[in-house]
């Protein structure tokens with residue numbers, strides 16, 4: 001298996017041919033989360049990073065990295081608008097796993113954003129707010145990276161239903177690994193409970209998906225994990241994973 005996981009790709013920031021990505025996904029279709037993480041490390045070395053917003057899926061990935069002993073750097077996009085519960089979980093995870101999670105910050109502070117563009121941009125132009133506080137900082141951070149790992153799952157929403165375990169992220173010009181692409185929410189929570197991992201207390205209050213305070217509410221539709229995000233808008237994604245606005249329909 002180790003030699004199989006050494007399969008090489010053209011990883012020099014060049015857009016890969018679609019057949020290369022297809023072949024990789026065929027290969028990893030029946031492989032484990034650990035196999036994909038190990039391959040990511042073998043292939044990209046210290047130029048692969050893992051992003052987390054401390055959601056349930058992200059916790060599974062952080063725990064697998066910890067168990068495997070893979071020295072992959074972890075980062076969080078801190079919009080300065082996260083819940084206290086999220087910041088508190090951040091500290092707990094760092095302590096439990098003995099790691100330091102890198103903060104990726106927007107160029108503008110909230111005060112600076114208010115002064116330049118006006119107060120509460122999220123309530124007037126949420127796409128612009130996400131662009132300034134999430135999309136641009138991530139793009140800048142990934143400039144000198146070749147790949148990143150996310151906790152996306154197909155079962156999270158219609159917008160995410162077609163994601164693959166390995167993708168070319170054209171927004172950031174990197175590979176993107178989605179090791180939990182084929183996991184259900186139930187499987188994630190079974191894992192969290194089995195390993196007694198700390199998790200965001202807001203999950204117990206009806207928030208299956210947690211982002212910034214102004215744009216997160218309890219789930220409106222229990223069958224759609226992300227229905228509490230931008231609940232009063234058509235918007236379902238911040239833009240770091242997909243371009244444009246996706247339909248709310250399942």
Ligand code: SF4
Pocket residue numbers: 079081121122125126127129130131133134211212213214215238
């Ligand atoms: S989720 Fe809301 S507050 Fe956070 S960056 Fe996007 S629009 Fe702004």
